[in-house]
Amino acid sequence: xxxxxxxxxxxxxxxKFYIKKKYEKIPVLPNEEECKRIxxxxxxxxxxxxxxxxxxxxxxxxxxxxxxxxxxVNNPRTNKKNIPLYFLYEYGIDFNKQFDFLVSKNYVxxxxxxxxxxxxxxxxxxxxxxxxxALKTIDENGNIKYSYQDKKRTQVKGKIxxxxxxxxxVEDQHVGYSYEQNKDYPNAIKAYxxxxxxxxxxxxxxxxxxxxxxxxxxxxxxxQKDYSSEIKVLNQALMYHPSxxxxxxxxxxxxxxxxxxx
Numbered sequence: 180x181x182x183x184x185x186x187x188x189x190x191x192x193x194x195k196f197y198i199k200k201k202y203e204k205i206p207v208l209p210n211e212e213e214c215k216r217i218x219x220x221x222x223x224x225x226x227x228x229x230x231x232x233x234x235x236x237x238x239x240x241x242x243x244x245x246x247x248x249x250x251x252v253n254n255p256r257t258n259k260k261n262i263p264l265y266f267l268y269e270y271g272i273d274f275n276k277q278f279d280f281l282v283s284k285n286y287v288x289x290x291x292x293x294x295x296x297x298x299x300x301x302x303x304x305x306x307x308x309x310x311x312x313a314l315k316t317i318d319e320n321g322n323i324k325y326s327y328q329d330k331k332r333t334q335v336k337g338k339i340x341x342x343x344x345x346x347x348x349v350e351d352q353h354v355g356y357s358y359e360q361n362k363d364y365p366n367a368i369k370a371y372x373x374x375x376x377x378x379x380x381x382x383x384x385x386x387x388x389x390x391x392x393x394x395x396x397x398x399x400x401x402x403q404k405d406y407s408s409e410i411k412v413l414n415q416a417l418m419y420h421p422s423x424x425x426x427x428x429x430x431x432x433x434x435x436x437x438x439x440x441x
Contacts, residue, residue, distance in 0.1 A: 189214035196221075196228075200321050204234040204242070206271025216422040221319075223387055229271040231321035237304065244270030246307045248277060249286060249300060253293045264425055314353055332357040333366070342366040348377035348389070355395060364399050371396050387419050390426075397429055406437035 187195070193214045197205050206229040208214055217227045233243045244266060251257050266274040281287045286297040293301075301308070313325040333339055333354060339361055345351055355370030371392050378388035393416035400409035413430040420426060 189218055192218055197234075197321075200231065202229075202231055202234045202321065203236065204271075206234055207267060207273045209267055212422065213424065219422075220387070220420075223383065224389065225319045225321075226315065226317045226391075227268075228317065228321055229269060230315070230317050230323040232323055233270050239300070241300070242270065242272065242277075243304075243307050243310075244272040245277060245281060245286075246300065246304045247311055248272075248274065248281060249293055249297045250308050250311075252278075252287060252291050253297070253301065259291055314356060316349075330357060330360045333361060333363070339363050339366070342369040342373070344370075344373045344377070346377070348374040348381065348384070348392075351377060352389070352391060352395070359395070359399065364403060367399055368396065371399075390416065390420050390423065393420075393426065397426075397433075401433070401436075404436075404440070406433050406440060409433040410437060 189211050190208050193208055194205060196218075209217075220227045236242060237246075247270060248266070251263070262274045266272055266277075278287065281297070285294055286300060288294045310325055316324045318324075333342075339358070342354065342358070345354060351370050351374035355367045355374065358364070358367035358370055375388055375392045378384040378392065393412055396412045397409050397416070400406070400412065410430065410433045413426055413433060416426045417423065417430065
């Protein structure tokens with residue numbers, strides 16, 4: 180992002196970036212420090228920006244992020260005390276403000292209850308939820324490409340096959356996610372660790388491996404209640420991504436859980 184001047188705030192620089200890339204709607208921006216991180220990481224990891232299609236209005240005037248709010252509110256497995264950061268970083272919206280907006284438009288009734296209109300809206304835009312769950316790559320212009328992974332990728336005749344590296348750190352991540360869907364966490368860990376090793380051997384990523392690898396490993400260790408391993412991988416993640424609020428919050432939570440475990 181060399182076309183910006185150092186005299187502008189990082190927030191202003193990021194706003195101008197979205198304007199230059201002709202976003203239909205400018206995403207809600209995080210704090211100044213996070214905007215600085217996004218600007219610094221963008222050239223290596225375009226996925227740090229909000230995808231352009233997530234800021235395009237749907238036929239009913241809503242944004243994709245509104246659909247994800249409805250799905251999230253209606254999902255009994257989501258932790259309503261912990262609002263995911265992806266609403267801000269992937270969908271470019273302020274969850275609380277947009278939740279209130281959905282209430283005002285009768286998509287939501289009560290604190291965590293969606294209306295019949297909300298239910299029908301989820302059904303109509305089911306593809307947005309499918310996209311939300313898919314693996315994604317984003318180019319420098321904010322265009323997004325989806326990779327739909329399923330359980331069958333790591334199965335032969337219905338049986339899970341042992342992990343074997345593809346030799347590509349992106350593909351090994353996809354394989355790892357397939358193992359996750361099969362709840363085969365040992366093989367998933369092997370796949371993500373392989374992806375990390377391959378990324379570190381790549382000249383472009385040796386100093387800054389993809390954050391997704393650390394995120395997936397941390398999630399698996401949390402599910403296994405292996406908090407010491409989670410802490411270890413998050414400390415490693417912060418070596419490469421020291422400004423990541425997500426990794427820092429995960430680390431604090433893991434340390435707390437590890438203390439309670441003892």
